[in-house]
Amino acid sequence: MDFIDQLRVLSNRIANTKAMVQTEEATKNAMVMPFIQALGYNVFDPLEVTPELVSDIGTKKGEKVDYAILRNDKPIMLFECKKCGGDLSINHASQLFRYFHVTEARFGVLTNGLVYRFFTDLEQPNKMDEKPFFEFNILDFKERDVEELKKFAKSAFDLDAILTTANDLKYTRAIQTKLGELMANPSEEFVRLLSSGLIGARKFTPAIRDQFTGISRRAFEQFIGERINERLKGAMSPESVSVSGKLAATPAEEVSVSDPTIVTTGEEIEGFHTVRAIVRELVPTRRVFMRDAQSYCAILLDDNNRKPICRLRFNNAQKLRLGFFNAQREEEQVVLGSVDDIYNFAEQLRATVASYAANADS
Known part of the structure; x- marks a missing residue:
């Protein structure tokens, strides 16, 4: 079965059972472990996937991270799990932060069984970034998301290759967020840019600003909608x-x-x-x-x-x-x-x- 098909089967199962998963432990067993297994790692081999890896970190004794994926006896990826649907704000990743700092792992994953947020140290070496460079939603993913996720699979894992694209992914995500904000609420600067050359010699008055803000929003939405429909029609039967x-x-x-x-x-x-x-x-x-x-x-x-x-x-x-x-x-x-x-x-x-x-x- 192809990787994307495995994810679709897992997605289908999780969609049907998520209402019954009420605790963090149940989330790990029903959602996170199958996800790690889909990546090709043997969750039943502690030399490959170690649950609750323990280490003393400074004054903290017996600190645990939920899962550590190992290669050559060294952690390469750390998983911190919250209960199904739980909050994934960076404030809830303190253990992941500390473990990232003291291990050789370059990737930390914060998940609630539905959403997986991937972190690395793009800003400062050996210090986990506060913003993820990649996010994967098991209930709502696209083929391009699967292609990025596949890089973390056991058969394809290449540290340098992932880090090379991580920076691009981070900024791509930021630009997409900004475009979404501009589409919903065009800034005055953005409206000025779009209306330049359209209003002739008239001044950019508050009335013109308000008029072109509405026009810009509608034009943006129609443009995106038309592009989507063109691609869909091309993919459909005649x-x-x-x-x-x-x-x-x-x-x-x-x-x-x-x-x-x-x-x-x-x-x-x-x-x-x-x-x-x-x-x-x-x-x-x-x-x-x-x-x-x-x-x-x-x-x-x-x-x-x-x-x-x-x-x-x-x-x-x-x-x-x-x-x-x-x-x-x-x-x-x-x-x-x-x-x-x-x-x-x-x-x-x-x-x-x-x-x-x-x-x-x-």
Whole structure:
């Protein structure tokens, strides 16, 4: 199984069980240890992964860090764990700070089982930075996040290579944060820059500032949205299908993805990947396709209209609905509180996929 597939399986399991994980110890066992195992380290070999590594640090006696990953008997990565969903502010990383200072480890990881924050010493040698250079969310990750995480895997671990890119990652993260802030609340300096050459000889008065602040915000949002939709359309199948009522032998309505009235939303993309994760144990993810249409977004097996897995009816943002198919191939719709609620219907989705496999074998 590929590394990204291992992470998707772990993500699916954690999403289904996180409500039952109430303590730090349970978080370690159910979330952190499987994560370290996915990186290729043997959590049952104390020569490779040492739990609660103990050391006397100055006047502190018996200090412990939750996990230390070793190479050649020396720690290379330290993990400090908090309970599932717990606060990950740097104020809660005191032990990680102290251990980082007295060991040869160059990476410290602060985690609550859902989010993993990776630290090193970019600012001052042998002193852990207060800001992480990389963050990984097991419930919400992109392929580029997986590529960065893969560098910490046992088979690929290269200290120099990681440190070379750590600085770039740190500043990339900072710039993305700044861009997000400018998008939500454009500064006067930013608005002046964007409006220069547009207002002619007029002075940049408070009224013009307010006018162009709103224009800049809307233009920024539309620009990002259009770029996202262009990339999504390029990745989608050239056709989108809408079928109403019972599952039909042929599509009742076909709509091209290039139709400007069709906008694939972030929630639909999230729902697509959620369904993929749910049925991953039955079929490879490459067999699960997405086709968007005006009335709903179809998730299909083998890109086949006759093999719908479900329909994401997310056009009403206040009332998300999932349509899944019963044994008679009739669509049943349920209301979702959030996209995560799709996991509550994992059994029905798997049963649908299993039925297609059974029919193929018969």
